[in-house]
Amino acid sequence: MRKLRRAHQRHVREQAKCRKKFKQRAVAAGTAAAITLGTGVCLNQALAAYTPDPHELLISQDADSDLLANTEEVAIGYHAFKGDQSHSGVPDGVELAKYCAEAINQLPVYDPCSPEPNEPYRADLIALGMEMCDICGLVLNMGGPVIFNPRLGSHWPAGPGDLWLPFMSVHYMEHGSFSFSADGFTRRVDVPQLLTVLELEYLYEPDDHHLAVIDDSDGDLLTDGEEATAGYDSNDLDQDNNWVRDGVELAKQCAEVIETLPVEGIDEIGEGELYKENHFQKGLEYCDICGEAVNMGFWLVKNPTLGLSIDVHEIACHYMGHGSFSYAGSVHNNGRIDVATLVQVLEMPRRCGDLGTAFLAGDLNDDCQVTLTDIGELTQHWLKDCSYFGTPYILGDLSDDCKVNLVDFAKFAAQWLNSTLPGQD
Numbered sequence: 001m002r003k004l005r006r007a008h009q010r011h012v013r014e015q016a017k018c019r020k021k022f023k024q025r026a027v028a029a030g031t032a033a034a035i036t037l038g039t040g041v042c043l044n045q046a047l048a049a050y051t052p053d054p055h056e057l058l059i060s061q062d063a064d065s066d067l068l069a070n071t072e073e074v075a076i077g078y079h080a081f082k083g084d085q086s087h088s089g090v091p092d093g094v095e096l097a098k099y100c101a102e103a104i105n106q107l108p109v110y111d112p113c114s115p116e117p118n119e120p121y122r123a124d125l126i127a128l129g130m131e132m133c134d135i136c137g138l139v140l141n142m143g144g145p146v147i148f149n150p151r152l153g154s155h156w157p158a159g160p161g162d163l164w165l166p167f168m169s170v171h172y173m174e175h176g177s178f179s180f181s182a183d184g185f186t187r188r189v190d191v192p193q194l195l196t197v198l199e200l201e202y203l204y205e206p207d208d209h210h211l212a213v214i215d216d217s218d219g220d221l222l223t224d225g226e227e228a229t230a231g232y233d234s235n236d237l238d239q240d241n242n243w244v245r246d247g248v249e250l251a252k253q254c255a256e257v258i259e260t261l262p263v264e265g266i267d268e269i270g271e272g273e274l275y276k277e278n279h280f281q282k283g284l285e286y287c288d289i290c291g292e293a294v295n296m297g298f299w300l301v302k303n304p305t306l307g308l309s310i311d312v313h314e315i316a317c318h319y320m321g322h323g324s325f326s327y328a329g330s331v332h333n334n335g336r337i338d339v340a341t342l343v344q345v346l347e348m349p350r351r352c353g354d355l356g357t358a359f360l361a362g363d364l365n366d367d368c369q370v371t372l373t374d375i376g377e378l379t380q381h382w383l384k385d386c387s388y389f390g391t392p393y394i395l396g397d398l399s400d401d402c403k404v405n406l407v408d409f410a411k412f413a414a415q416w417l418n419s420t421l422p423g424q425d
């Protein structure tokens with residue numbers, strides 16, 4: 001018996017040694033990405049927080065200057081003429097590169113002592129030679145990770161030209177760039193291939209508060225039933241194409257709306273205006289995920305115009321702020337807010353850009369109005385065609401014939417000064 005236990009301890013020790021060795025390699029390979037944007041950061045803060053990094057190398061054929069080439073955007077389902085689809089204040093290419101770096105750095109490192117994982121993992125190849133970053137002078141090994149995806153049965157880089165993803169490219173991605181320059185040579189990561197092997201279908205936003213839900217066909221954290229009742233698409237995890245999963249997006253938007261509602265007895269409330277009543281109780285509730293303490297009570301959110309109301313526990317507010325309608329806390333255990341009722345009470349979409357917002361074809365900058373700023377966008381592409389940009393569509397082509405001309409202008413003029421601003425029917 002004792003022999004057996006000793007053998008087991010030795011096995012555990014060896015495994016630990018194995019893990020340690022590979023972990024050390026992984027740490028050497030890439031430093032942690034510093035992502036400061038994300039949960040709970042409102043747009044203005046995000047805008048203020050973004051300052052371009054000198055590693056963000058400019059590229060050609062980039063109509064919206066978001067550091068993704070037109071052809072790349074088409075290949076990965078981004079919009080080649082909209083540089084900030086997630087409305088984060090950060091150019092899409094910069095944001096995506098940082099998310100990719102984070103995803104790569106969090107991949108499990110290949111461990112010969114364990115069975116092959118059934119999720120993407122990396123094996124780091126060390127080459128004979130070093131290279132130096134042309135921007136900051138950092139010296140890194142010329143090797144880098146090969147990424148394996150057992151589910152797809154493939155590994156990457158796949159092409160004969162690239163044998164691995166250089167450590168240097170990961171360094172640049174951490175700084176927001178898919179192009180990287182070392183020892184005077186500039187190269188670029190194959191963005192579509194990288195996203196495929198990493199299986200990134202939406203902006204990577206690791207947050208343990210995103211509790212899984214059942215009956216969610218498209219995996220956007222809204223159940224099929226909720227989507228049907230509220231009028232969302234249960235077969236599309238990102239129906240507004242902003243690369244944020246719709247359930248996560250909607251939960252954050254609802255949290256923001258509730259946060260800014262006037263409070264009964266404290267704030268002035270206009271006639272028919274949405275407001276909330278404080279029903280906080282003596283006692284705290286702890287979040288199962290992050291341990292944060294919130295009040296164990298709730299807000300009663302009232303819509304006097306519709307004669308509807310809903311209780312929103314403070315713990316639910318905490319989770320919604322993180323992008324989840326499901327919550328788990330020390331007092332209310334596991335629960336989920338009634339999404340259909342909440343959306344109805346709050347009259348979502350409330351603001352232009354909220355999930356479910358309708359846009360007119362002539363509203364080229366997505367501000368819910370057809371105005372002079374849209375003319376500005378139109379004239380930028382005036383008389384150009386798709387071949388000029390290398391895309392199958394072009395901003396301002398309202399007639400879908402791959403040209404921007406008088407036909408489009410006529411359609412545009414017909415929508416002049418029309419609006420789809422929520423709450424202004």
Ligand SMILES: [Ca+2]
Pocket residue numbers: 061062063064065066067068069070073080081
């Ligand atoms: Ca672009």
Ligand SMILES: [Ca+2]
Pocket residue numbers: 216217218219220221222223224227234
């Ligand atoms: Ca869903």
Ligand SMILES: [Ca+2]
Pocket residue numbers: 218220222227232233234235236237238239246
């Ligand atoms: Ca959906």
Ligand SMILES: [Ca+2]
Pocket residue numbers: 237238239240241242243244245246249
């Ligand atoms: Ca979305």
Ligand SMILES: [Zn+2]
Pocket residue numbers: 055133134135136137138171
């Ligand atoms: Zn550098």
Ligand SMILES: [Zn+2]
Pocket residue numbers: 209287288289290291292318
């Ligand atoms: Zn929490």
